[in-house]
Amino acid sequence: MKNVVISGSGLFTPSETVSNEELVASYNLYVDQFNAEHAQAISRGEVAALEHSSCEFIEKASGIKSRHVLYKEGILDPAIMRPVFARRSEEQLPEMVEMALSAAREAMTQANKTAADIDLIICAASNMQRPYPALSIELQQQLGCRGYAFDMNVACSSATFAISNAVNAIRGGTAKVVLVVNPEFASPQVNYSSRDSHFIFGDVCTATIIEAEQSCNSDNAWRINGMRLKTEFSNNIRCDMGYTEHCLPADPLVPFFKQQGRKVFKELLPIVADVILDEMAAQQLAPEQLKRLWLHQANINMNIFAAKKILGRDPLPEEAPLVLDTYANTASAGSVIAFHKYKQGLQAGDHAILCSFGAGYSVGCLVLQKC
Ligand code: CO8
Numbered sequence: 001m002k003n004v005v006i007s008g009s010g011l012f013t014p015s016e017t018v019s020n021e022e023l024v025a026s027y028n029l030y031v032d033q034f035n036a037e038h039a040q041a042i043s044r045g046e047v048a049a050l051e052h053s054s055c056e057f058i059e060k061a062s063g064i065k066s067r068h069v070l071y072k073e074g075i076l077d078p079a080i081m082r083p084v085f086a087r088r089s090e091e092q093l094p095e096m097v098e099m100a101l102s103a104a105r106e107a108m109t110q111a112n113k114t115a116a117d118i119d120l121i122i123c124a125a126s127n128m129q130r131p132y133p134a135l136s137i138e139l140q141q142q143l144g145c146r147g148y149a150f151d152m153n154v155a156c157s158s159a160t161f162a163i164s165n166a167v168n169a170i171r172g173g174t175a176k177v178v179l180v181v182n183p184e185f186a187s188p189q190v191n192y193s194s195r196d197s198h199f200i201f202g203d204v205c206t207a208t209i210i211e212a213e214q215s216c217n218s219d220n221a222w223r224i225n226g227m228r229l230k231t232e233f234s235n236n237i238r239c240d241m242g243y244t245e246h247c248l249p250a251d252p253l254v255p256f257f258k259q260q261g262r263k264v265f266k267e268l269l270p271i272v273a274d275v276i277l278d279e280m281a282a283q284q285l286a287p288e289q290l291k292r293l294w295l296h297q298a299n300i301n302m303n304i305f306a307a308k309k310i311l312g313r314d315p316l317p318e319e320a321p322l323v324l325d326t327y328a329n330t331a332s333a334g335s336v337i338a339f340h341k342y343k344q345g346l347q348a349g350d351h352a353i354l355c356s357f358g359a360g361y362s363v364g365c366l367v368l369q370k371c
Helices: 020-037 039-043 057-060 093-111 133-145 155-172 261-284 300-311 331-341
Strands: 006-014 016-019 066-069 120-124 150-151 176-186 204-212 221-229 289-296 351-357 361-370
Touching: 006 093, 006 155, 006 331, 016 020, 020 057, 057 300, 066 289, 093 133, 093 204, 120 155, 133 150, 133 176, 150 155, 155 176, 155 204, 155 221, 155 331, 155 351, 155 361, 176 300, 176 331, 176 351, 204 331, 221 261, 261 300, 261 331, 261 351, 261 361, 289 300, 289 331, 331 351
Parallel strands: 120 150, 120 176, 289 351
Antiparallel strands: 006 204, 006 221, 016 066, 176 204, 221 361, 351 361
């Protein structure tokens, strides 16, 4: 079987940030206005009063301190509570393609690859700005790549599932060099007037180049020794926005992400641990051989719990790096951001794990070894 490697990675980070302090201040203003407007109905018990959000809760429960967003305007205005941006024309690039172009260029430079080398592009993310034509095909045109391109969505596991598709395409002979991009434009799906979820997501884009080890001329490449993917249906992380929406009675909550966070925490972690430990066993890999865990970035407590299960002890901060504090949850891009920022300083032969987990449920585990 052909050895396949991740030979480069790239990251696009929007310049605008929203801190917990800013977010909580605007949410609490919204709550005060709501409670004042509905004071009589609240006193009659017809409407439930809203409670304030708190920075302390957010940081303790999730590890998030701040997030990057493409469009800050509107998010912090209690009368708007959503990013404000204009519809782009057919002649303009959609935001997701723009983000992907930037991350892709960095990944290509790292991998020493030009557009002429790439013959498959997979755009894999939790949301696509439009169903068709595929965003990946527009990216293919922008970069000037030949071959083919497609979009795919497995929510938070979109990146790992796309990388495994890339490996299979290379081994099956339908592609030689694959560009995977993960433009996560999450902020439009956040319900900024929900105390439970207003703090969770940020916008970002990651990119990876996947190719046969034989063609690789990168000095920081990672061989993909093992891949294990798992899905199990759950309604506990859900969005119902779809193309049939305009035919149905309007429901103001439909466009938004919603979850039962506690249930997700409890149900998903055992699946994650099983998938990772099973793949380590298949690779005959002992915990002490693992030099780094690039885990999905949804919740600091979840990451520490998963890392403990894998290593059999508390992880050192550098063993399971976190990017949650400044990026928040960036869906499928999270574990790839951790990989991109913290893949330096390891030796040839070192083993590591890159693992996503999230909606579906879905878990994607890649066992990597530094070339
Ligand atoms: N401020 C203050 N207090 C709060 C707040 C707040 N903002 N929110 C809740 N509380 C209160 C609650 O009311 C509750 O109070 P009480 O105990 O009196 O009832 C208390 O805090 C505890 O509430 P929870 O039990 O809800 O809090 P948790 O400790 O469970 O933390 C989390 C909530 C952070 C949401 C946590 O459950 C979590 O992170 N779970 C994991 C979820 C996860 O990993 N989800 C993955 C989702 S991402 C994904 O798969 C991709 C989806 C597609 C992407 C979509 C792009 C937009």
